[in-house]
Structures are given as C-alpha cells and as structure tokens.
Amino acid sequence: MKIQERIKSKITYFDGGMGTMLQGMGLKPGELPDFWNLTHPDRVLAVHRAYLEAGCNIVKTNTFGACRLDNKAVIIKAGVSLAKQAVSAFKDAGIERYVAFDVGPLGRLLKPYGDLDFEEAVAIFAESVRIAAACGVDLILIETMNDSYETKAAVIAAKENADLPVFVTNVYDETGKLMTGATPGAMVALLEGLGVDAVGINCSLGPEQMLGIVPELLKHASVPVIVNPNAGLPKSADGGTVYDVDADAFSDIMAAFVRMGAAIVGGCCGTTPEYIKKTIEKTKDLPLLPAESKDETVVSSYSRAVYIGNEPVLIGERINPTGKPKIKQALREGNLAYILSEGLSQQEKGAHILDVNVGLPEIDEVKTMAEVVTELQAVTDLPLQIDTVNPAAMEKAMRLYNGKPLVNSVNGTDESMEAIFPLVKKYGGVLIALTIDESGIPDSAEGRLAIAKRIVNRAAAYGIQKKDIIVDPLALTVSSDKNSANITLKALKLIKEKLGVKTSLGVSNISFGLPGREYINSTFFAMALQNGLDCAIMNPFSAEMMKVYYSYRALKGLDDNCAAFIDFASTVTVEQFLPQSAAGSAGAGSDEPLQHAIIKGLKEQAFAKASEMLKTTPPLDVINQQIIPALDIVGKGFEQKTVFLPQLLMSAEAATAAFEAVKSVMNAAAGDCGNKIILATVKGDIHDIGKNIVKVLLQNYGFSVIDLGKDVPPETVRDCARENGIKLIGLSALMTTTVPSMEKTIKLLRQTDPDIKIMVGGAVLTQEYADLIGADYYAKDAMEAVRIAERFFGGGK
Amino acid sequence: MDYTVNTLFADAGEIQADEREALRYLGYGKNLPDEKTKELIAECKAELEKVIAAKCCYVRKPVVLKENALDIGFGEIQSRALQKNLAGCPEVFIFAATIGIGADRLILKYEKTAPAKAVVVDALASSTIEVWCDQVNRLLCENKNSKPRFSPGYGDFDIRHQKDIMALLDTSRKIGLSLTDSMLMTPTKSVTAVIGIY
Numbered sequence: 001m002k003i004q005e006r007i008k009s010k011i012t013y014f015d016g017g018m019g020t021m022l023q024g025m026g027l028k029p030g031e032l033p034d035f036w037n038l039t040h041p042d043r044v045l046a047v048h049r050a051y052l053e054a055g056c057n058i059v060k061t062n063t064f065g066a067c068r069l070d071n072k073a074v075i076i077k078a079g080v081s082l083a084k085q086a087v088s089a090f091k092d093a094g095i096e097r098y099v100a101f102d103v104g105p106l107g108r109l110l111k112p113y114g115d116l117d118f119e120e121a122v123a124i125f126a127e128s129v130r131i132a133a134a135c136g137v138d139l140i141l142i143e144t145m146n147d148s149y150e151t152k153a154a155v156i157a158a159k160e161n162a163d164l165p166v167f168v169t170n171v172y173d174e175t176g177k178l179m180t181g182a183t184p185g186a187m188v189a190l191l192e193g194l195g196v197d198a199v200g201i202n203c204s205l206g207p208e209q210m211l212g213i214v215p216e217l218l219k220h221a222s223v224p225v226i227v228n229p230n231a232g233l234p235k236s237a238d239g240g241t242v243y244d245v246d247a248d249a250f251s252d253i254m255a256a257f258v259r260m261g262a263a264i265v266g267g268c269c270g271t272t273p274e275y276i277k278k279t280i281e282k283t284k285d286l287p288l289l290p291a292e293s294k295d296e297t298v299v300s301s302y303s304r305a306v307y308i309g310n311e312p313v314l315i316g317e318r319i320n321p322t323g324k325p326k327i328k329q330a331l332r333e334g335n336l337a338y339i340l341s342e343g344l345s346q347q348e349k350g351a352h353i354l355d356v357n358v359g360l361p362e363i364d365e366v367k368t369m370a371e372v373v374t375e376l377q378a379v380t381d382l383p384l385q386i387d388t389v390n391p392a393a394m395e396k397a398m399r400l401y402n403g404k405p406l407v408n409s410v411n412g413t414d415e416s417m418e419a420i421f422p423l424v425k426k427y428g429g430v431l432i433a434l435t436i437d438e439s440g441i442p443d444s445a446e447g448r449l450a451i452a453k454r455i456v457n458r459a460a461a462y463g464i465q466k467k468d469i470i471v472d473p474l475a476l477t478v479s480s481d482k483n484s485a486n487i488t489l490k491a492l493k494l495i496k497e498k499l500g501v502k503t504s505l506g507v508s509n510i511s512f513g514l515p516g517r518e519y520i521n522s523t524f525f526a527m528a529l530q531n532g533l534d535c536a537i538m539n540p541f542s543a544e545m546m547k548v549y550y551s552y553r554a555l556k557g558l559d560d561n562c563a564a565f566i567d568f569a570s571t572v573t574v575e576q577f578l579p580q581s582a583a584g585s586a587g588a589g590s591d592e593p594l595q596h597a598i599i600k601g602l603k604e605q606a607f608a609k610a611s612e613m614l615k616t617t618p619p620l621d622v623i624n625q626q627i628i629p630a631l632d633i634v635g636k637g638f639e640q641k642t643v644f645l646p647q648l649l650m651s652a653e654a655a656t657a658a659f660e661a662v663k664s665v666m667n668a669a670a671g672d673c674g675n676k677i678i679l680a681t682v683k684g685d686i687h688d689i690g691k692n693i694v695k696v697l698l699q700n701y702g703f704s705v706i707d708l709g710k711d712v713p714p715e716t717v718r719d720c721a722r723e724n725g726i727k728l729i730g731l732s733a734l735m736t737t738t739v740p741s742m743e744k745t746i747k748l749l750r751q752t753d754p755d756i757k758i759m760v761g762g763a764v765l766t767q768e769y770a771d772l773i774g775a776d777y778y779a780k781d782a783m784e785a786v787r788i789a790e791r792f793f794g795g796g797k
Numbered sequence: 798m799d800y801t802v803n804t805l806f807a808d809a810g811e812i813q814a815d816e817r818e819a820l821r822y823l824g825y826g827k828n829l830p831d832e833k834t835k836e837l838i839a840e841c842k843a844e845l846e847k848v849i850a851a852k853c854c855y856v857r858k859p860v861v862l863k864e865n866a867l868d869i870g871f872g873e874i875q876s877r878a879l880q881k882n883l884a885g886c887p888e889v890f891i892f893a894a895t896i897g898i899g900a901d902r903l904i905l906k907y908e909k910t911a912p913a914k915a916v917v918v919d920a921l922a923s924s925t926i927e928v929w930c931d932q933v934n935r936l937l938c939e940n941k942n943s944k945p946r947f948s949p950g951y952g953d954f955d956i957r958h959q960k961d962i963m964a965l966l967d968t969s970r971k972i973g974l975s976l977t978d979s980m981l982m983t984p985t986k987s988v989t990a991v992i993g994i995y
Contacts, residue, residue, distance in 0.1 A: 029802070029870070030870075030871055030961065030967075105969065105970075107976075108977065108978075109898075109977075109983040109984075112905060113898055114983040115977040115978055115979070173850070173973075174806055175809075179898065179973030180898055180973075203970065233803070233804070234801045236801040340910055341910050344906075375909070378906070378909075379910070380906075600833065601913070641824075641826070642828075644823055644824055644825050644828065644834070646837055646838070646913050647830075647833070647834055649913035649915075649916060650833065650834075653912065653913055683979075684978060685979065685981070686977060686983070686985070687981075689908060689919050692908045693912060696912045735979070735980075736950070736956065737979050737980045737981070738981075741979070
C-alpha cells in the first residue's frame with residue numbers, strides 16, 4: 001500500500017528518537033549523529049531494527065543534520081542505505097514499512113533576521129532531496145522546523161526535486177507558536193497551500209504540553225495530522241540522561257491524541273522502542289478518524305491566519321500607484337520606506353490584509369514586486385494580497401511570500417487561467433476571480449455568474465478547490481450606468497447562493513467620476529455587505545468606510561457588547577482620517593516655528609509649519625534658513641553632549657517631514673542633486689542600525705545616499721561605486737568578527753579604485769583600528785560622519 | 798550530578814528592560830532624557846515587552862585542567878583569561894540565553910520607518926537580554942559560590958567557541974538560537990556564557 005493511502009485508512013506509526021538513542025550508545029553531546037552512518041553503521045542499524053521490532057511503520061533516516069554538511073552526499077547515501085537495509089529485513093511480517101528521508105533545519109536563520117537567503121536555503125535542501133530520491137526513499141519528512149519561512153523553502157525544494165509524498169512537522173514552543181511566530185492555523189494554511197500530504201508537530205515540549213496544540217492542528221487540517229513528541233524534558237539519573245515522561249504515561253497521552261484524530265504518531269527526543277511499542281499496543285484497536293476536508297477560506301502571514309467568510313475582511317488598497325503620485329514617486333525612486341509606512345498605517349487603521357500593486361510601466365515589476373513583498377513581510381504581520389497582471393512578478397512574489405497569499409487576480413479568459421492556476425496549485429493561495437472574459441464584463445448578474453462558474457470548474461481541473469476562490473463580480477461606476485450597482489449587488493447574491501464561494505469587491509470603483517465619492521462608496525459598501533460581501537478592497541483611511549464597517553459589525557451581532565464600535569466611535573474624529581492635518585498649534589511662542597518643531601522633534605508640526613511657510617517663502621530658503629540651521633543646532637548639541645541620540649533622530653525625522661513638504665512644491669528632480677555617498681554594512685554583518693542612523697542624518701544634510709543595505713560583499717560596493725562615479729564610501733561593522741570583511745572591502749577598493757575615499761564606523765572600531773585596516777576617515781558617531789562628508793565635499797551640500 | 802541540558806523560560810512580562818542601562822547605551826551618561834524622549838522610551842518599552850520571549854538552555858559540566866588548556870565539555874580551550882576566571886572552580890554552568898526574534902523584528906520595522914524608535918528599542922532590548930542573563934545567573938547559582946559570567950569574545954576566550962557552546966547545548970533546537978557564517982548570533986539579542994562555580 002502506498003503511504004498516501006495508508007495514512008488515510010489506518011493509524012500509522014513513526015519510529016522514535018535517534019539522536020538520544022545513539023547518545024546512549026556513546027555519541028557525545030554536540031557530536032552530530034549523522035556522522036555515525038559512516039563511523040558506526042552497525043549501531044544506527046541496530047536502532048532502526050529495534051524500532052521496527054517494536055512495530056513502527058515508518059523509519060526516519062539518520063540524516064537530521066545532513067543537509068548543512070559539505071559531505072552530505074556520502075552521509076545521506078549511507079543513511080538511506082541503512083534504513084532500507086533495516087526495513088528490507090522486516091518486509092514480510094504483514095506490516096507495511098516505509099523509509100522517510102529525514103530533513104532537519106539548516107541551523108541558520110533566514111534573511112532578514114539572519115544571513116541565509118531564501119533561494120540559497122531552497123538550493124541546499126534541493127541538493128539533499130535529489131541525493132535521497134536517487135537512493136530510493138518512500139517519503140520525505142521535513143521535521144523540527146521552528147521557522148515558517150525555512151519550512152517553506154524545504155517544502156518547495158522537496159516538491160521541485162522529487163515526486164514523493166511530503167510530510168512536515170514543526171516545533172511549537174510553550175506559547176503554542178513557532179519560534180518565529182506562526183500559529184498552528186497559519187502553518188496548516190501555508191503547508192496545505194504548498195500541497196503537503198500530512199502536517200503535524202514534533203519535538204517541542206513533552207506530549208502533555210501538546211494537548212493544546214494538536215486540537216488546533218486537527219481543527220484546521222484537511223490532511224492527516226502527525227504527532228511525534230519528546231519523552232518530556234530531560235534530566236540526569238545514574239550518570240546518564242533520562243526524560244521525565246515514561247513509556248506508560250507517554251503512550252496514554254498518545255492514545256488520547258489518536259482519539260482526538262491524530263492519524264500518524266511516533267516519538268522524538270528521548271523516546272525509545274519501548275515508547276513506540278506501548279503506543280502501538282494502546283492505539284492499534286482504535287478507529288482512525290479520517291481527516292475531513294475543512295471548508296475554510298484562509299490566507300496567512302508568517303504569524304497569523306486570516307479566515308474569510310465569518311465576518312467582513314478589509315483589504316487595504318493604498319499600496320498601488322494608480323492615482324497616487326506619492327506612491328508612484330516612491331516606486332520610481334526605490335523609496336521603500338514610504339511604501340512600508342503606507343502599509344503599517346493601513347494596519348493601524350484596521351486593515352486585515354494589505355494589497356500590494358507596484359505596476360508602473362517604467363519599472364522592473366518582477367524585481368520591484370519581490371522587493372516590496374520581502375520588505376513588507378518583514379515589518380507587518382498582516383497577510384498580503386499580491387496584485388499584478390504580470391505572471392512572472394506573480395510567481396516570484398508567491399514564491400518569496402512567507403505564508404499563503406491572496407492572489408489578485410484571475411479572470412475568465414483562457415490566457416489568465418492558464419497562467420495563474422498552476423501558480424496557485426504550486427505555491428498555494430486564495431484567488432480573486434474577476435467575472436470578466438474575452439467578451440468583456442456581462443451586463444447581467446446571470447452572465448457574471450456564468451463566468452464565475454466557469455472559473456471555478458476550470459480551477460477544479462487544476463486541483464484548486466472552491467474554498468480557495470473568492471469571486472469579485474466587479475463594481476462599475478454608477479455614473480455611466482444607473483443600474484450598475486444593482487447588477488453588481490444582484491450578481492453578488494446570486495454567485496454566493498448558487499456557487500457557495502466567498503466574494504470580494506473593489507468597492508470604490510462604484511463612484512468613479514462622481515464628486516463626494518466617499519458617500520457613495522460607503523453606502524454601496526453597506527449594501528454589498530448586506531448582500532453577502534466577504535471582503536472589500538478599500539481605503540482604511542476613509543472615515544466613511546470605517547464607520548460602515550464598525551456599524552455593520554455591531555448591527556449584525558458580530559461585535560460583543562458593541563465593544564469595537566464603542567472604541568471606534570469614542571476615539572475617532574473626522575480630522576484624524578485626513579492625511580497630514582494642517583492643524584498646528586499657534587502657541588509655540590518661537591520666532592521660528594519650523595526650527596522649533598524640528599529641534600523638538602515634532603514630526604506633524606514640522607510638516608505643517610513647513611507647508612505654511614512654503615506659501616510665502618521660496619523652497620530653498622525654507623531649507624537653508626530653517627531646516628539646516630535647526631539641524632545644526634541639534635547636531636552641535638549632540639556633539640556637546642547636551643542632546644542625545646533619540647532626540648537627534650526625532651529631529652531628523654521631523655526634518656524629513658519638513659523636506660517632504662518642500663519636495664511636494666519643488667520639481668521632483670531637484671531632490672536628487674546632492675553629492676552622492678555609498679553606505680554599506682559589510683559582508684557577514686547583519687547589524688544595520690548604526691549605518692541607518694548615518695543615512696538619515698546624511699540625507700537630512702542634503703547628501704544623496706545610495707544604501708546598499710547589510711551583509712554587502714566587497715564586489716558589490718566596488719561595482720556600485722563605479723556605476724555611480726562615487727568618491728566617498730561609508731562602511732559599517734559592528735562585530736570584531738566582521739571587521740576583517742571591512743578590511744577586505746577597503747583592500748579591494750584600494751587595488752582598483754585608489755582615489756575613492758572611505759570612512760568607517762561601528763561599535764568595535766576606533767581611530768587606531770581604522771588606521772590599521774587602511775580607512776581614510778573614522779567616524780565615531782553619525783554626526784561625525786556628516787562632518788566628514790561636509791569637509792570632503794567642501795562645506796555642506 | 799545533573800549534567801543534562803536543561804531549559805528555562807520566563808513568563809510573559811517577567812523580564813523587562815532596564816531603562817537606566819538603556820539610557821547608558823544611548824549615551825546619556827548621567828543626564829536625564831527630556832519629556833519627549835521619556836514618552837518615546839515608555840512607548841517603545843511597552844511595545845518591546847509584548848514581543849519578548851526569554852529562553853535559556855544550560856548545562857553543568859566539570860572543569861578539566863590540562864597543560865596550557867582547559868576542557869569544560871567541548872574540547873580544549875586555550876584562554877588565559879578564562880582559566881584565570883575559573884581558577885578554583887571544579888565545575889561550570891554553560892548557558893545560552895535569548896529574548897527571541899520579536900525584538901529583532903521590532904527593531905527592523907522601526908529602522909525602516911522610525912529611526913529614533915529603532916535606536917531606543919535596540920538599547921532597551923540590549924538591556925533586556927542582560928536582565929535575563931542576570932536572572933538566569935541568579936537561578937543557576939542559588940546557594941552556590943560563583944564567578945562572574947564569562948562569554949566567548951571576552952579577553953582571549955576565542956569568540957569561535959560560541960559555536961561549540963551552541964552545538965553542545967543544541968540551541969537551535971532548544972531555544973531557536975543559531976549562528977550566521979560570521980559568528981553572529983541570531984536572534985541578535987542573545988548571549989552565551991560560562992559561569993564558574995565552587
């Protein structure tokens with residue numbers, strides 16, 4: 001029987017701990033068990049045999065740590081061969097036996113929190129999977145993963161490089177989440193999206209501590225659930241290590257898991273053949289509760305799952321250049337900070353999901369989409385909706401996305417369906433399906449239903465379930481057809497009733513071409529909700545829309561004690577929703593209110609005062625007579641130790657806000673004339689904070705900064721310097737271990753581009769150290785870096 | 798004697814930043830922050846508290862003195878400074894502690910969007926890991942005589958031993974602590990150290 005069939009028809013048993021068994025046979029703590037495949041094959045074989053004798057079905061190869069090794073090929077080959085050898089001796093006992101290629105984590109954290117690139121992780125796993133698949137295994141077990149992103153890399157590698165069933169078990173900590181934050185529901189969403197055959201939990205704490213987590217997995221999973229706990233926590237006894245849950249207690253809890261619905265059970269650290277034997281004895285006569293398909297429409301981020309259908313879901317629409325000059329400008333300039341802020345402020349206003357659209361004809365959409373998704377998912381825990389008509393950009397973003405995304409969109413044309421369905425099948429996602437096809441948008445509800453039906457049926461042929469499709473029956477402006485809202489609402493209701501799918505609308509399209517759009521939008525939003533709308537792509541900054549949202553929830557009985565509504569109504573004022581209100585206080589009492597605002601670090605006030613001044617004062621005068629002098633006062637204070645780093649930066653942020661106001665009245669090109677400086681945190685170093693402070697200040701002082709980020713190879717610095725004709729470079733390193741990398745960068749530049757000057761800074765650096773590694777200047781802090789740049793370029797800007 | 802690797806977790810809210818230390822990291826010396834900065838610090842502290850997940854794993858090991866080297870469970874260490882620190886200690890605790898990835902995440906978020914908050918959260922988080930290490934130190938050394946804790950990178954105690962300690966304690970599996978290629982610990986607000994007991 002194939003393993004995929006077996007797990008759906010009978011309770012299936014994994015073996016138990018390998019590493020801890022080998023430690024009992026003399027493996028030293030800290031020594032990698034995998035090496036014993038070569039040095040002590042007899043002992044590894046003995047462990048496999050003991051577990052098979054105990055009655056387990058699946059033997060894990062002794063390759064948990066192999067993926068990260070240079071000599072992985074020999075170790076994996078030996079490991080698979082030992083497991084197969086053991087299993088072949090037990091083939092005829094009437095018990096099905098399988099060999100699982102065991103894949104553990106790489107022991108390095110992925111970017112941006114560590115130094116391992118996502119695609120590099122995929123490549124490392126892929127190599128191992130190919131080796132194991134060539135040796136002939138029955139399935140791949142990806143286990144003990146404590147990071148959702150690394151888990152995704154491993155699953156993609158397994159799927160792309162072998163045609164084998166993939167099982168995944170994660171480690172949940174005492175808070176019931178992965179180390180990097182995912183809930184069981186979020187992991188189920190991600191993993192089922194990627195098409196794994198079974199999901200579960202292993203290692204972690206003892207079996208008892210899993211009692212809260214396993215039901216969560218069972219509640220959401222449509223595939224069989226695996227439970228492989230440790231034998232509790234380790235303690236010392238009689239000179240050795242034992243675990244505090246014995247085989248009797250362990251097997252009792254395992255039986256409880258099977259009664260709850262776990263289909264695949266076994267053990268992890270500290271368990272022995274006795275634990276497995278007793279677990280089998282206590283569960284072999286229990287019925288298997290087959291995993292039921294859960295009708296959940298769910299998207300996820302690195303930490304949370306958002307379920308669509310129970311109550312209205314708001315999709316923030318603001319990261320989209322259409323009709324938004326500031327986003328356009330930010331995308332053109334590669335100013336990701338602005339886009340990230342736009343995302344975060346929508347989250348603050350109450351968005352549940354963020355739409356991401358970066359489509360501009362003049363930019364490389366594939367690259368930009370990947371960048372924005374990568375950066376955005378590092379700062380927000382909201383799921384993202386990837387919004388593009390470019391299939392290559394869609395694929396790249398779906399691959400790099402740390403979760404199960406919303407995919408915006410597919411339509412009823414063959415071209416669209418053929419491009420998008422395979423991506424959703426491979427990477428997972430919930431699709432927004434637009435009711436438009438080759439002949440356009442039908443002007444009847446029935447016509448739109450027909451397209452929706454066709455999309456759902458066609459998706460089924462690709463193995464995409466109805467629950468992963470959200471139909472958007474399209475809102476068209478009521479200004480050109482007085483019936484358009486009626487048709488959309490009717491279609492909404494019809495599609496929901498006849499097809500049983502979830503629905504979505506880009507609400508604000510309804511008012512295109514009309515004045516007072518918010519009034520129409522919000523009324524239409526209320527009508528649509530009443531007709532069964534599940535998600536709205538909307539502007540969370542619209543007070544009118546949020547009023548409808550909170551009122552609807554209260555009226556619909558979705559808001560206990562009207563708590564959320566009361567909270568909203570008591571704190572909200574219309575003014576708060578206006579972007580950058582100009583309501584500054586007149587009582588600052590200073591002769592120079594803008595300077596005052598910058599010195600005090602008051603961001604909103606600085607923007608308002610600058611805007612006010614710009615009505616009567618030329619932009620350059622605002623910069624030279626107000627912003628720069630204010631910065632100088634703060635900067636000097638910092639040098640004299642009367643002003644400290646947080647204040648310096650608050651002032652810098654206020655100055656940035658004032659610059660924003662200036663920029664909006666000047667030509668966009670005028671902001672780009674400053675002397676250029678490259679900043680980079682050197683290869684190997686992922687501490688970026690010091691360099692970022694320097695960047696903010698340099699920009700404030702009118703320098704144009706090319707920020708290469710962190711962990712930057714020497715060659716990248718040189719190439720960028722050449723491309724841009726750079727004369728001054730700033731390098732940062734925080735650790736003694738990364739200063740050599742700084743030295744390497746300097747050496748490379750000296751060899752090939754000797755007239756470039758280099759300033760260095762960072763926690764461990766000193767003037768002596770800087771001299772030693774051949775730097776031209778040492779900046780002890782960020783202000784010093786500004787002064788160096790000023791001197792270098794000859795007095796300020 | 799208990800030579801098993803054990804783990805410790807702090808309860809939510811149990812480990813808090815030390816504001817005075819954080820101010821010191823921020824360069825305040827004896828100066829006090831102004832009102833606006835105080836507000837900023839309070840705001841950052843509240844946000845940081847929500848994401849701290851303080852964990853630690855440790856083991857107790859005998860000290861074996863060799864000629865010009867010592868062994869505390871992961872091969873020979875050549876370090877006069879450590880040898881001096883451990884003089885007269887038959888045993889050590891070796892531990893690895895972290896406050897989790899949440900702090901890094903918050904710092905990264907503010908690096909991109911609000912630099913002043915980023916430096917404040919960074920300083921608060923640095924003080925928090927020290928507070929957590931102090932607590933671990935206290936818990937481990939209760940009713941024992943102990944030496945000040947000593948980390949790889951202090952004096953001539955080679956920072957590369959960080960790798961040995963992490964392998965010995967299996968930190969990646971137990972508390973989610975790993976190393977980059979250039980020997981930086983991730984999550985970054987983490988510490989490995991040795992405490993001599995006698």
